[in-house]
Amino acid sequence: MNAPWIALPAALPLFAAAVSVLVGRSRRAQRVIGVVTLTVVSGVAVRIAQESDRHDLLTTQAGGWEAPLGITLRADRFTAIMLLVAAVMFLSVLVYAIGQGDEEQRHVGFHPVYLTLVAGVCLAFLTGDLFNLFVAFEVMLVSSYVLLTLGGRLAQVRAGTTYVVISLLASITFLFTLGLLYRATGTVNMAELPEAMAALDADLRRVLLLLFLGVFGIKAAVFPLFFWLPDSYPNAPTAVTAVFAGLLTKVGVYAMFRIMTTIAPEDTAVGTLLLVIAGLTMVIGVFGAISQQEIKRILSFHAVSQIGYMVFGLGLLTVAGLAAAILYIAQYIVVKTTLFLTGGLVERAAGTGHLHHVDGMLRTRPVVGMLFLLPALSLAGVPPFSGFVGKFALVDAGLASQSWLIVAVSLAVSIMTLLSMNKIWSGAFLGEPTPNAVVEGRLPVAMVGATGALVVISIAMALAAGPVYGYAQRAAESLLAGAPT
Amino acid sequence: MSTILAVAAAVLFGTGTHLVLQRELTRMLLGLSLLSHGANVVLLLAARGPGRPAFVDGRDDPRTFLDPIPQAFTLTAIVITFGVTCFLLALAYRSWVLTQDDTVQDDPEDVRVRQEPTVDIEHSGADAGVLGATGSDAP
Numbered sequence: 281m282n283a284p285w286i287a288l289p290a291a292l293p294l295f296a297a298a299v300s301v302l303v304g305r306s307r308r309a310q311r312v313i314g315v316v317t318l319t320v321v322s323g324v325a326v327r328i329a330q331e332s333d334r335h336d337l338l339t340t341q342a343g344g345w346e347a348p349l350g351i352t353l354r355a356d357r358f359t360a361i362m363l364l365v366a367a368v369m370f371l372s373v374l375v376y377a378i379g380q381g382d383e384e385q386r387h388v389g390f391h392p393v394y395l396t397l398v399a400g401v402c403l404a405f406l407t408g409d410l411f412n413l414f415v416a417f418e419v420m421l422v423s424s425y426v427l428l429t430l431g432g433r434l435a436q437v438r439a440g441t442t443y444v445v446i447s448l449l450a451s452i453t454f455l456f457t458l459g460l461l462y463r464a465t466g467t468v469n470m471a472e473l474p475e476a477m478a479a480l481d482a483d484l485r486r487v488l489l490l491l492f493l494g495v496f497g498i499k500a501a502v503f504p505l506f507f508w509l510p511d512s513y514p515n516a517p518t519a520v521t522a523v524f525a526g527l528l529t530k531v532g533v534y535a536m537f538r539i540m541t542t543i544a545p546e547d548t549a550v551g552t553l554l555l556v557i558a559g560l561t562m563v564i565g566v567f568g569a570i571s572q573q574e575i576k577r578i579l580s581f582h583a584v585s586q587i588g589y590m591v592f593g594l595g596l597l598t599v600a601g602l603a604a605a606i607l608y609i610a611q612y613i614v615v616k617t618t619l620f621l622t623g624g625l626v627e628r629a630a631g632t633g634h635l636h637h638v639d640g641m642l643r644t645r646p647v648v649g650m651l652f653l654l655p656a657l658s659l660a661g662v663p664p665f666s667g668f669v670g671k672f673a674l675v676d677a678g679l680a681s682q683s684w685l686i687v688a689v690s691l692a693v694s695i696m697t698l699l700s701m702n703k704i705w706s707g708a709f710l711g712e713p714t715p716n717a718v719v720e721g722r723l724p725v726a727m728v729g730a731t732g733a734l735v736v737i738s739i740a741m742a743l744a745a746g747p748v749y750g751y752a753q754r755a756a757e758s759l760l761a762g763a764p765t
Numbered sequence: 766m767s768t769i770l771a772v773a774a775a776v777l778f779g780t781g782t783h784l785v786l787q788r789e790l791t792r793m794l795l796g797l798s799l800l801s802h803g804a805n806v807v808l809l810l811a812a813r814g815p816g817r818p819a820f821v822d823g824r825d826d827p828r829t830f831l832d833p834i835p836q837a838f839t840l841t842a843i844v845i846t847f848g849v850t851c852f853l854l855a856l857a858y859r860s861w862v863l864t865q866d867d868t869v870q871d872d873p874e875d876v877r878v879r880q881e882p883t884v885d886i887e888h889s890g891a892d893a894g895v896l897g898a899t900g901s902d903a904p
Contacts, residue, residue, distance in 0.1 A: 349834075411838055418845045425852055434863045437856055441790065441869060444853050448797055448846070449785070455804040455842050462835060463811035 283331065283338040286355045288324045289363055289402035290416075293317055297395035310391040311378050317395060318371040321402070325367040329360035333751065336758060339408065352408035352469060357755035358606060362405045362534055365610050366527055368737065369617050370398050372730045373526075376621055377519035379726025380628070383430050384519070390430060397423035397523070404531050410461070410468040413535065414454055417499070421447050424528060427520045428512065439515035446508040450498040457491040464488065470542050477543050485543065489550060492539045499532030502591055503561040506584045510568065513583070514576035518624030521576060525583040526617035530609055533590045537602070540594060541759045547597075554595030555686050562588030562693040569700045575623040575633040575708065578700060579616070582659065585693060586612055592690060593674055596681045602756035604673035607749055611658075611666035611741050618655040618734040622648060625723060625731060626708055635704065640713030648723070649709050651731050656705065658738055660698035666742040673749060770810050777803030788868045790857040794850065801846040808839045 296317040303309040332338050332355050339354040355363070374394065377384045384390045400420030407413050425447075429440040462468055464484060465476035477485055494505070501509040513524050544550060565585025572578045590612070593605020623633055625648045630638040642649040658665035661672075671694060678687040741748055777799050784796025812835040861867060 411841075415841065415845075418849075422845075422849065422852070425849075429856065429859075432859055434860075435873075437860045437863060438869075441853070441856050441860065444849065444856065445785070445793060445797065448849055448853070449800070451849075452797070452800045452804045452846070455801075455838075456807050458838065459804065459807040459811040459835070462808075462838070463813070 281331075281335040281338055282340060283355075284340045285324070286328055286338050286340055286406060287342065287353050289321045289328075289367065290353075290399050290406055292321055292324075293395040293399040293402070297392040297399070300392040300395060304388040304392075307385065310388075314374050314391050314395060315371070315378075318367065318374055318398065321398065322364070322367040322371055325360070325364040328355050329357075329364050329751075332357050332360045333754065351412045352471065353406045354408040354471075355406055356758055357751060358534075358537070358759055359405050361606060361610050361752065361755060362530075363402060365613050366401055366405070367398075369526060369613055369734070370394075370401075370523065372734050373519050373523050373617065373621070376522075376624075376727050376730035377517075379724035379728075379730065380517075380519060380624065381724075383517040387430050389426065393423050393426045393430075397427065401527060401531055405534065408470045410470065410473075411458055414451070414458060417454070417531075417535075418451060420528065420531065421451070424524060428516045428524075430517065430520075435515045439512040442508050443512035446498065450495050453491070453498075454495045457488065457495060460491070461488055470538065473542050486547065486550065489539070489544050489547065492543070493536060493550070493554075496532045496535040496539065497557075499529065500536060500587055500591075501529050501532070501584050502557055502587055503564050503584075506561065506565070506587075509584055510572075510577055510580040513580045514574070518576075518620065518627065521580075522617045522620035522624070525580060525620055526613050529583060529587060530590075530613055533587060533594075533609060536591070537594055537605070537759070540597075541602075545597065545760055551595045551597040554591050555683060558588045558590075558592035558595055559686050559689045560588075561585065561591065562689060566693050566696045566700065570696065570703070573635050575626060575635065575638075575704055576620065578704060579619050579623055582619075582697065582700070583616060585697065586616070586659070588693070589671070589674060589690060592686055593677065595686075596677055596683065597760075598677060598681055599753065599756045599760055600677035600680055601674075602759055603749065603753040604670065604677045606752040606755055607673055607745075608670035610748070610752070611670050611738065614734055614738045614741065615655045615658045615667060618731060618738060619652070619659065621727070621731040621734065622652040622655070625651065625727060628723060628727070630708075635707035638708040639711045640709070642709040644713045645723070647728060651728070651735055652709065653705070654735050655738060656701040657698075658742075660701055661694045662698070664742055666738045666745070669742050669745040669749070767810060770806055774803045774806040774810070777806065790860065790867050790869060793869070794853055794857060797853070798846075798850060801842070801850075805839050805842055808835050808842065811835045811838075 296313050300310050300313050303313070328338065337354060337356050339352060342351040342353060344350070377390070397420060400416055400423055403416035404413060404420060407416055425440060425444050428443060429436045458468060464480055465473065467473065467476050498505045509529070513521050516524060562585050565581050565588065569578045569581035569585060572581060590605050590609050593601045593608060595601070626638060626641060627633040629645050629648060630641065632638060654665065658667035661667045671690070675687050675690065678690070781796045781799035781803060784792045784799065787793060787796070812832045817829070817831040857867070
């Protein structure tokens, strides 16, 4: 169905970013603009979720040019889920950042760049054109470079350099692959690709597919392309790290899902390769997490490990697998963001995130303790939280496909995840409070409130697991059926 | 024509890869520029028959002119990589101002974890204040 308004989640934040620059002298005006824009975007995302469920697919041609020449924007159920989760999360993190002050308070550029990041992420979800996906990635990445290095401290510059170089390399490879693809098929439109790819030689098709998966694999931080993530993410301001770890890598995963289901939905050899990569990503990530001593770094390694679960669902190449993976991604974005925000609360309350220096937080800040405990148990997959629902669906899909090994690995990694979460729990929250490390004073209401809201959303997703899974299943069915026009 | 461009792209990718693997930031920057030029040349090659103009006045037979879409891709890509390279240049300058050193540095947290002899999960946090950086003070 033709629906021009689906461009709003990408267009509105860009417009708001421009206005935000204009009113740069007033931080209050910037805050109002940011919060209002993201609230509206969340509303539009809800509407897209309803409409795409009714019509299967919403499309619009940017600028009125028809498909091969113009840029197609389209939203199906998978897009809608990602958009909705992303919008709500962006809003919560913005409120948190406003409560925290710090970089948000000091730099006039925070709000405009943050809104541009929102536009880039939304455009990446909405685009129906691979070259436009490249552009969306760049909008998102350039904003993330600025957010990561806002402040210009040495640690940020060091982390930023690694991040920019790796991302630029991935972008160049993406561009190169697009050149090959255009030469081979004469189109970069996702709706036309399945047919154009079917006419190609099977080996050439696989080369293109693997190049794309490699590029998106760098963005998604799968094994063995994850090494840049734990070095760069923890050095950003807390709110920014939360957005990066919760969402940016998942945009890479989203692109992997799109390209795999568009180009080669029945290539089981690549599917098996993805399962192997998924297993290694889970194991290496969780080992990395166990060896770390600092809350944000532990969580960053978990971000790597959890990507493995999503790729696991993709590698199965069944409706059940994809549906489980979509459900997993949606709940994971919320849970992971919450954990990083709680990590920020701990740093705020204790002055450091290093486990050796923080003790007895449960005694001094019981609320922060609860805000950490619930998503931590969820991440490890303990019932009845949302992580359990996601992992249960994945394991169920894996058993149905008789992929015993990957199921065993994923269950073992769950236990190790619980182990390393317990490390943070016993290190920072249990024990006697160390009096000199405790910073007095109340935590800002906006910070605690935003974190609490995300915890509530995560629990709500677990309670509404049935309908949410049904939606994810319909999304997976239309993904595997090829893009209907 | 295509062969020459293909060889040019290969040379750009080869030298670019070599430079990116160096530890000096300025060399990495030059390497990244070369790599992105290589990708741009590949994009031009995708237009089937490079050398011809994208639009010719008065003729409407599509075989006489070049496919303009890859050229549009290339323009977009040049602008984007130019911007990102400028940003990286600014980062390299900031790094020079802060450290007076042009090489990429190891992550301090990585170095610390590498130097720790063992990781004691059960007692982590119990020995508050001790970083164990040298390994001699592990329990």
